[in-house]
Amino acid sequence: MEPEDDKSETSTTISTLPDSILCNILSFLPTRTSIATSVLSRRWRHLWKHLHVLNLDGYSFNTPELSRDHVEDRFVDFVNEVLQQVQVRRIQKFRLEGEVRNYSCTLSFWIDAVTSGPHLQELYLSLWNSSGSFYTLPYSVFSCTSLVSLILKGDIIVSFDNLQSLQLPSLKNLDLEIISTELDKLLSLCPALETLKVFIFFNSGGIDPNEIHVPRSLKRLTLESEACDSTVDHLEIHTPSLEYLDIALVACYSQISVRTYPNLVEACLNICFDDMHIDWMPKLLNAVCRTKFLALQASTTACLICVPSLEFPQFFCLVRLQIGFEFFNSRVLIDLLHCCCKLEALLIHACESVSYGCLYGEPVEPSSWTQPVSVPSCVVSHLNIIEFRDYEDLEEEHEFIAYVIERGLVLKTVTIHTRTFTDQEIKDHILKKLSVVPMGSSICQLKLD
Amino acid sequence: MELLCIRQWISGLLPTVKKWLSAWCIKPVGGALVRQEPEYILLALMGSPLKKIMLCSSEKEIFSVEEQVMVQHSVIINNMIEDGSYNHEESKIPLDCVDSKTLKKVIDYCTHHTHHHNDNQEDLEAWDAQFLNVDSNGLYDLLMAANYLEIRNLLDLIYGTIKNMIKGKKIDEIRRIFNIKDHGFTPEEEEQNRKEYPHFY
Numbered sequence: 001m002e003p004e005d006d007k008s009e010t011s012t013t014i015s016t017l018p019d020s021i022l023c024n025i026l027s028f029l030p031t032r033t034s035i036a037t038s039v040l041s042r043r044w045r046h047l048w049k050h051l052h053v054l055n056l057d058g059y060s061f062n063t064p065e066l067s068r069d070h071v072e073d074r075f076v077d078f079v080n081e082v083l084q085q086v087q088v089r090r091i092q093k094f095r096l097e098g099e100v101r102n103y104s105c106t107l108s109f110w111i112d113a114v115t116s117g118p119h120l121q122e123l124y125l126s127l128w129n130s131s132g133s134f135y136t137l138p139y140s141v142f143s144c145t146s147l148v149s150l151i152l153k154g155d156i157i158v159s160f161d162n163l164q165s166l167q168l169p170s171l172k173n174l175d176l177e178i179i180s181t182e183l184d185k186l187l188s189l190c191p192a193l194e195t196l197k198v199f200i201f202f203n204s205g206g207i208d209p210n211e212i213h214v215p216r217s218l219k220r221l222t223l224e225s226e227a228c229d230s231t232v233d234h235l236e237i238h239t240p241s242l243e244y245l246d247i248a249l250v251a252c253y254s255q256i257s258v259r260t261y262p263n264l265v266e267a268c269l270n271i272c273f274d275d276m277h278i279d280w281m282p283k284l285l286n287a288v289c290r291t292k293f294l295a296l297q298a299s300t301t302a303c304l305i306c307v308p309s310l311e312f313p314q315f316f317c318l319v320r321l322q323i324g325f326e327f328f329n330s331r332v333l334i335d336l337l338h339c340c341c342k343l344e345a346l347l348i349h350a351c352e353s354v355s356y357g358c359l360y361g362e363p364v365e366p367s368s369w370t371q372p373v374s375v376p377s378c379v380v381s382h383l384n385i386i387e388f389r390d391y392e393d394l395e396e397e398h399e400f401i402a403y404v405i406e407r408g409l410v411l412k413t414v415t416i417h418t419r420t421f422t423d424q425e426i427k428d429h430i431l432k433k434l435s436v437v438p439m440g441s442s443i444c445q446l447k448l449d
Numbered sequence: 450m451e452l453l454c455i456r457q458w459i460s461g462l463l464p465t466v467k468k469w470l471s472a473w474c475i476k477p478v479g480g481a482l483v484r485q486e487p488e489y490i491l492l493a494l495m496g497s498p499l500k501k502i503m504l505c506s507s508e509k510e511i512f513s514v515e516e517q518v519m520v521q522h523s524v525i526i527n528n529m530i531e532d533g534s535y536n537h538e539e540s541k542i543p544l545d546c547v548d549s550k551t552l553k554k555v556i557d558y559c560t561h562h563t564h565h566h567n568d569n570q571e572d573l574e575a576w577d578a579q580f581l582n583v584d585s586n587g588l589y590d591l592l593m594a595a596n597y598l599e600i601r602n603l604l605d606l607i608y609g610t611i612k613n614m615i616k617g618k619k620i621d622e623i624r625r626i627f628n629i630k631d632h633g634f635t636p637e638e639e640e641q642n643r644k645e646y647p648h649f650y
């Protein structure tokens with residue numbers, strides 16, 4: 001985009017744009033840079049003071065000559081100065097990231113100031129403290145009725161003594177990647193939540209039973225737990241509008257409540273291998289049966305294999321399936337394919353690692369190839385793409401691929417990725433073996449790497 | 450489903466059809482030139498109802514566009530249609546602050562994003578980058594139009610582009626990019642500026 005040297009009187013240049021638009025341009029810059037634009041020209045001198053958006057980056061104040069405490073002092077002075085010059089009650093978005101060593105009280109003062117304004121819509125805090133202490137979020141955040149998006153990352157704790165007069169009625173987006181939170185209490189404050197992303201390090205429920213109830217309004221849920229030594233007694237996901245589900249459960253979840261999600265588009269399930277999880281796994285599968293895209297990590301598949309007399313629901317809308325195995329199991333895969341009548345893309349990942357809950361080292365029954373009684377209908381009518389990762393040319397793997405190549409009448413591409421460090425000789429051998437399989441589809445291309 | 454097949458069939462025929470339809474395409478309606486996309490005429494002939502609205506640029510040129518497309522992207526137009534101040538039969542929406550060239554680009558953007566919203570992210574981003582490959586005048590015109598029509602995703606796209614234009618640049622460079630010929634500071638003031646922001650000069 002080259003600036004032109006001569007412009008006609010009526011053409012639009014930066015100078016003809018109104019102040020409000022110039023301010024919007026500034027709101028996309030780090031606040032420190034926005035303030036620096038005050039030297040561009042007389043007109044830009046005071047523009048930044050009308051900013052409704054603050055992007056405060058403590059890390060940008062780091063210089064090698066100054067000590068960390070000194071850097072922090074400069075940053076605190078800078079923010080104090082900024083908050084005096086802008087209209088704090090008009091702030092719509094407040095974003096702050098940095099290390100908080102000594103200024104927690106001042107930080108709470110700033111947060112109280114911006115949340116008191118009736119216009120605050122977005123609050124983003126990314127705080128890290130290398131000296132080990134954590135920052136407790138002030139209550140003013142939870143009575144901010146205009147807040148639409150709350151994103152917290154780092155060494156932050158969210159806890160409540162009591163929930164009286166706390167509410168977040170406008171909150172639509174909540175993203176937490178923090179040390180600890182009383183998640184259920186927090187979720188009870190957000191009746192309109194649409195997107196929830198939680199990475200639980202450690203759930204300080206503190207109450208027995210430890211439960212998580214997700215707001216009914218939710219459309220997108222990403223739930224990842226790292227806390228493998230805790231137990232969640234009950235996880236409830238009663239969300240009729242759910243469109244996107246991504247759960248990675250490492251802790252033990254004794255019970256879950258789900259309903260069928262009619263609007264589900266994508267589901268990614270990574271459920272660690274555990275007695276309790278095997279119990280409710282069929283319920284979860286039923287709940288996601290309307291999804292278009294499904295990804296099952298190896299741990300989930302391991303649970304599925306152990307479910308006694310597992311019956312898959314019909315996945316009427318499933319178009320793309322991604323499935324991981326610790327050890328490739330063709331029986332389970334064929335059973336699943338029988339239930340996906342519209343499947344177009346199949347991605348298999350063998351040799352994935354499995355996370356274990358309370359069941360350690362359960363002996364895995366070795367599986368072998370048995371010719372299916374009938375061909376899954378999706379193989380014949382819809383399956384276009386197959387991809388197989390970490391292929392080891394085991395007999396079962398080869399038989400499965402050969403079976404599908406032969407019967408896949410509309411297959412377009414079959415891509416096999418061997419494990420890293422596989423010899424070229426072995427790769428050539430695999431390719432040769434597969435090339436002699438009669439192809440059911442005239443346009444099918446076989447690729448190997 | 451039928452509509453989709455018809456549109457695909459027409460798109461395939463379009464190059465040849467466009468030629469002989471172009472004579473039909475420009476017809477005077479109430480003194481103004483009404484430009485109709487050929488595919489819509491064919492569809493109208495086949496009796497498929499695609500609700501369209503008319504947008505009138507500052508140069509009095511009228512653009513016909515699918516109502517669904519504009520309603521999805523422009524808050525202003527969506528509000529006009531919802532509160533009933535737009536009458537399909539006779540009225541057009543006057544956009545006196547948007548010229549024809551810019552209005553056509555805005556319509557292109559909205560139409561592409563409606564019809565291709567299922568495409569993958571990379572393709573959409575590549576299209577957006579190509580779309581914004583205009584001179585700075587055109588960019589600011591687009592910005593004003595998107596601001597007026599309240600088209601959130603186009604606004605964010607343009608602001609992001611401008612941010613990238615000036616990120617990390619020195620003052621003189623930014624003055625050049627923004628074509629700020631006269632900064633209006635006295636030499637003393639400029640000296641003061643340099644002291645305050647040495648890394649910016």
